[in-house]
Amino acid sequence: MEIDQGAFVTVIGPSGCGKTTLLNILAGFEQPSSGGVYIEGRPINRPGADRGVVFQEYALFPWLTLRQNVEYGPRERKVPPPLRRQTVDRALGMVGLTGAENRYPHELSGGMRQRAALARVLVNDPKILLMDEPFAALDALTRGRLQQEVARVWAETRKTVFFVTHSVEEAVLLSDRVVAMSVLPGRLKADVEITLSRPRDPTSSSFNEHRRALESLLKQELASDENSVDSEESSDLKQP
Amino acid sequence: MTQISLQPLAAVGSSTSSGQIEDVARKNVWRFLRRITLPAAILIAWEAITASQWVSSASLPSPSAVAIAWWDWIFGPREALAWYSGTWGLYVLMSLERVASGFAIAAATGISLGVLIGWYSVVEDLCDGLINFLRAVPMTAWVPFAVFLFGIHESAAIFLIAFGSFFPIVVNVAAGARQTPRVLIRAALMLGTSPRKLLLRVVLPAALPSIFTGLRVGLGLAWVLVIVAEMLAVQGGLGYALWSAYQFSRLDLILAAIVSVGALGLASDRLISLVGRRILRWQTGTTGR
Numbered sequence: 225m226e227i228d229q230g231a232f233v234t235v236i237g238p239s240g241c242g243k244t245t246l247l248n249i250l251a252g253f254e255q256p257s258s259g260g261v262y263i264e265g266r267p268i269n270r271p272g273a274d275r276g277v278v279f280q281e282y283a284l285f286p287w288l289t290l291r292q293n294v295e296y297g298p299r300e301r302k303v304p305p306p307l308r309r310q311t312v313d314r315a316l317g318m319v320g321l322t323g324a325e326n327r328y329p330h331e332l333s334g335g336m337r338q339r340a341a342l343a344r345v346l347v348n349d350p351k352i353l354l355m356d357e358p359f360a361a362l363d364a365l366t367r368g369r370l371q372q373e374v375a376r377v378w379a380e381t382r383k384t385v386f387f388v389t390h391s392v393e394e395a396v397l398l399s400d401r402v403v404a405m406s407v408l409p410g411r412l413k414a415d416v417e418i419t420l421s422r423p424r425d426p427t428s429s430s431f432n433e434h435r436r437a438l439e440s441l442l443k444q445e446l447a448s449d450e451n452s453v454d455s456e457e458s459s460d461l462k463q464p
Numbered sequence: 465m466t467q468i469s470l471q472p473l474a475a476v477g478s479s480t481s482s483g484q485i486e487d488v489a490r491k492n493v494w495r496f497l498r499r500i501t502l503p504a505a506i507l508i509a510w511e512a513i514t515a516s517q518w519v520s521s522a523s524l525p526s527p528s529a530v531a532i533a534w535w536d537w538i539f540g541p542r543e544a545l546a547w548y549s550g551t552w553g554l555y556v557l558m559s560l561e562r563v564a565s566g567f568a569i570a571a572a573t574g575i576s577l578g579v580l581i582g583w584y585s586v587v588e589d590l591c592d593g594l595i596n597f598l599r600a601v602p603m604t605a606w607v608p609f610a611v612f613l614f615g616i617h618e619s620a621a622i623f624l625i626a627f628g629s630f631f632p633i634v635v636n637v638a639a640g641a642r643q644t645p646r647v648l649i650r651a652a653l654m655l656g657t658s659p660r661k662l663l664l665r666v667v668l669p670a671a672l673p674s675i676f677t678g679l680r681v682g683l684g685l686a687w688v689l690v691i692v693a694e695m696l697a698v699q700g701g702l703g704y705a706l707w708s709a710y711q712f713s714r715l716d717l718i719l720a721a722i723v724s725v726g727a728l729g730l731a732s733d734r735l736i737s738l739v740g741r742r743i744l745r746w747q748t749g750t751t752g753r
Contacts, residue, residue, distance in 0.1 A: 271653035277651070283645075285669070348655065
């Protein structure tokens, strides 16, 4: 599998299919047991600021204010203070958090926390954004708004995005390309291009056509998985 | 004392005019009254028992007698005849100094080693067994050892205090460091923190709540140990006064010393939890209550 620069790729699949593991490998948190992952020809072996990760559980540092959280990356990379100020302000503005900078994470709603988490990686100007079910813990309204934000930010920055989700709607709404994974044995099952024009309207009929098509495709893949479980189970049990 | 505190209640109770502020004020007065009810009742009952001669004043001095002896102890002229007169301030200072230096050593070593134990499994394997064994030995058992090693000297007291309060600190800090959320470690790494700096950037701040728990328990123990050390190993200090009062059969002074130690222990605990709340204000509202 190859991902083009500037592409928005979504990986979709049921729980336990290994999509988060794949993201962790891309981030450098985990090592693949076989095979390899390369960015511009170079292998990934450790986490770095060139790959910004947005976690489902936000993972903001609770002891830092929102601004300090966003400032964390530039500070670690020893960006001089005046420039740091400027980039942090820009990142905060991009996700619409100006004015809440001095609050602590626990004082913010889930949506605001996830915006902050996004700002925290955008400020580092990473090559790739890795997003691990970032909106799964949010209420539907907030989720919708943040999906629009991400689409806008992506349009503005043209970062390569690797987005993990289990929502078909989210995948169709955001991505250029949807990759489906299956549970056993964690294999890529389908690779679909979404050619809908942007900005996308989740209530339009063409959107729903795409969504329905993708859903039925996934259902087929899933069904074939379940049929093969019986035969694969015995061999799988020996593997671990 | 009790009469004075009743007056604000009457004042607030009569002015039931208006506003939430007064409601809050009245609630606070009520809470204050509820808090002092039991201590006040004990004092009154104690005074009544001694005044009615149920027990002789030789076996139990009245609160007022304790207060008078205490007054002498604090403000009395220093003279050869009354050994205790006017020494209170000096003794308090001596005890405070010992607690402060012993506790400072325990805090510095306990926090650093605790974080290392919680983060590096090598350090944990090296230290865990020994720490758990030493922790199981009651601290008072170390008194003869300390006196042998250091003699009747300040360092014996400071050793006991530092050694004793080290354990609750190190154990709490290690537990806190061990529970650093993995996702925060990963977040720091992907933001460019080098693995070497993780300890300082993530593990230490994540362990702060446990650090303060450990410090609080350790400080309480430091006060226990300063009294033990002063009774048995060094001269001067509140524990020394307590033991001398016992040898002179002065129950009034024993009681005054006990209340002094209690007040100092309470004050230092308040101080450290105030500092803790200030530093941990990022988690207000995330914990119960």
